Amino acid sequence: MPLSIPRRRFLIGLTATGLAARWPQAFAGRDEAPITRSIPSTGEALPVIGMGTWRTFNVGTDPELLDQRAEILELFFQRGGRVVDASPMYGSAEEAVGELIERLDRRDDLFAATKVWTRDETETREAVARSEALWGVARFDLMQIHNLLGWEGHLATLKEMKAAGRLRYIGVTTSHGRRHDELERIMTREPLDFVQLTYNIADREAEERLLPLARERGIAVIANRPFQGGQLFDRVGSQPLPAWAGEVGAESWAGFFLKFIVSHPAMTCAIPATTQVAHMRENMGALYGRLPDETQRQRMIDHVQGL
Amino acid sequence: MDYALGDFLMFTPEVYLRLFERTNDALGSWLWAVVAVLLAVPVLLYQPLSWGRRLVPVVMAAGWGLTAALFMMRFYAPINWPVGPFGWVFALQAGLLMLIALRAPPARVGLIALAGWGVVLLVLSWVTVHETGTWRSVALPGVTPDMTAAATAVLAMAWPRRWRWGLLVIPLLWCAFSALVHWALGLWWLLAVPVAGLCMVLTALAWPDRQR
Ligand SMILES: NC(=O)c1ccc[n+]([C@@H]2O[C@H](COP(=O)([O-])OP(=O)(O)OC[C@H]3O[C@@H](n4cnc5c(N)ncnc54)[C@H](OP(=O)(O)O)[C@@H]3O)[C@@H](O)[C@H]2O)c1
16 A cells, blocks of 8 residues: 555654754754653653654544544654553544554654553453553553542552552652542552652642652652643733743743642652644653752742742 | 533534534535425425325435434544434434334425425524535535534424424423533524424424414
8 A cells, every 4th residue: 555645754754854853952953852750660860751642643544534543643752751651541642642653663662651441440451451552552651540440449450550560660640639538548558669640830730649658658749630621721821931031941832831840859750741733842842951849840830820 | 510511511602513524525516406305394394295295204214214324323423422312212213203104294395384484494593604604514404413413493384283393302302401511512593403492302392383
């Protein structure tokens, strides 16, 4: 079958940018290396900006939209991204990610993170196998229990699978500040590698107990809804960035919000989601440059609250 | 931090709007056959002879079946999992209409009533075009679910009232579900279609039987 034009374009682009694509800082046109954080349980370094797929990668079998999402994903990897987060709950997102990773030949760059999402606590292995088939990976880097659904049964099996080398890391997720008490109990008792929770400049509840606990227990933290599902942009509207934004390493509002998140000492990575190439470029800008210190973080909060 | 209705939606308006164009593209030149059949429906309903009118529920059943197989199961269900079960419910409605075709032909309908409802359906068909800017996304009854449900509500008025409930439960449920989806997507113009469908279903349920 002849290659479709966008597909051919990707292949040509892949060859042309070949080397540069594997050295993201060179592509980024900066001398700096991407900002990374270590996963406490192993010391493995991860880039602090990852990518979410909720809504944005649920494009079904639409060839036009798949081509457009491939551009976004390729840019993500070119700019040094690795962590891609999905879930069986996100419609066809896992399938789309699997197809595009293969098309772009990016399996080696990918840190594949998905979730078990089923009430049936005896179905963990089947759920993992289904996701592996959709993503086209032999094993996941990170398997999380989505919104703590059936967590006891699933976690027991995930621990066994990790011990047998079938998974690299395990974790649990929540969002919208839900079930934080239960999450805290699980973090205290269970040997988790990761937790995923909602944290952004407007939703900072996790700072009180969960983030300090994650540091104490050596658990990596992924921040979901880093832009509050996009509402943070509505809040700032067309207002310009504050004059001092450069001091905190922000060149755009997206960068401002992401730098705030990843500068928290407990944070490992934030996973913004987008359907637009230009937005991906902005988001990945936050992987480079300065991070705000504690005083500057407070200034950022005050500024957003004052808007 | 509270959930909004939009937090339960798994896809963007862009992906949803593409469904109309993709369904029409998949039909290719068969789309013209659908248009021809749609134009034939008022002619059949105007027939004094019952055999012609008996074909109407068969055509409607075919429309529900086509909508279930193509728009719902092939394109919509992969991005919105509750639509998968709804696809089977649509197939059930097709079966129901086939049963009705065997039992009772619709009554003869007057020209003015036909023309009036035809205009309403025509306008609703073009709302997607207004939203996307391309005529390739036109939403036809018998191809797209909201329009299929709305057209069924109109046609149901040609049956006695006691039959209408059986015919309209599924269109009612679908229009309510679809209105919520459009609301959550923020597609305000397009929301008019399932809302109009709901109004048509309720009108059809309340409409008195014709005196013979
Ligand atoms: N329980 C869980 O496990 C859970 C719950 C929620 C989220 N998550 C994960 O976290 C990820 C992120 O959360 P989210 O998708 O809910 O919300 P989010 O990343 O906070 O926000 C996404 C929204 O921000 C907009 N956006 C992105 N980059 C932008 C930019 N540079 N400028 C302007 N607008 C921009 C996007 O619109 P455009 O498309 O126009 O860019 C989109 O509407 C999810 O995709 C998912 O993987 C997990």
